[in-house]
Amino acid sequence: MARRSLYVGNAETEILQALKFIQHLCQNNPSTRHVVRNAELIPMIVDVLKSSSRRVRCKALEILRVVVEEDDDNKEILAEGDTVRTIVKFLSHEQSKEREEATYLPAL
Numbered sequence: 001m002a003r004r005s006l007y008v009g010n011a012e013t014e015i016l017q018a019l020k021f022i023q024h025l026c027q028n029n030p031s032t033r034h035v036v037r038n039a040e041l042i043p044m045i046v047d048v049l050k051s052s053s054r055r056v057r058c059k060a061l062e063i064l065r066v067v068v069e070e071d072d073d074n075k076e077i078l079a080e081g082d083t084v085r086t087i088v089k090f091l092s093h094e095q096s097k098e099r100e101e102a103t104y105l106p107a108l
Helices: 012-028 030-038 042-049 054-068 071-079 083-091 097-104
Strands: none
Touching: 012 030, 012 042, 012 054, 030 042, 030 054, 030 071, 042 054, 042 083, 054 071, 054 097, 071 083, 071 097
C-alpha cells in the first residue's frame, strides 16, 4: 500500500496516509524498521520531500526521524545521495515547521 502511494504526483491525502501507516508500523514495533528498509521505502519518503505540500514535507521529515531512530543501517541509507543537503535546506527556512522537523533528525 505505502509503495503505491509515495509519489509526489499523488494526492496529498494519499501520501499522508501512506506516511502515517509507515509511522504506525515503526512506532508500534521498532523492529519493523528493517521492513521499511528492505522495501526500499526510505528513498521514496525522501522523494516526497519535494512535494509542494508543506504538510507532506513535514510528515516526511517526521517519518524519516522515526525510521532512522536507533537504526544505523537506515541512517546510512538516509545519508546517501543528496538527502542530507535537502534536509539542510529545510534548516534554512525561518520559523517553519520543516525547520523544526529537520532539527529533530538524529545526527547522521
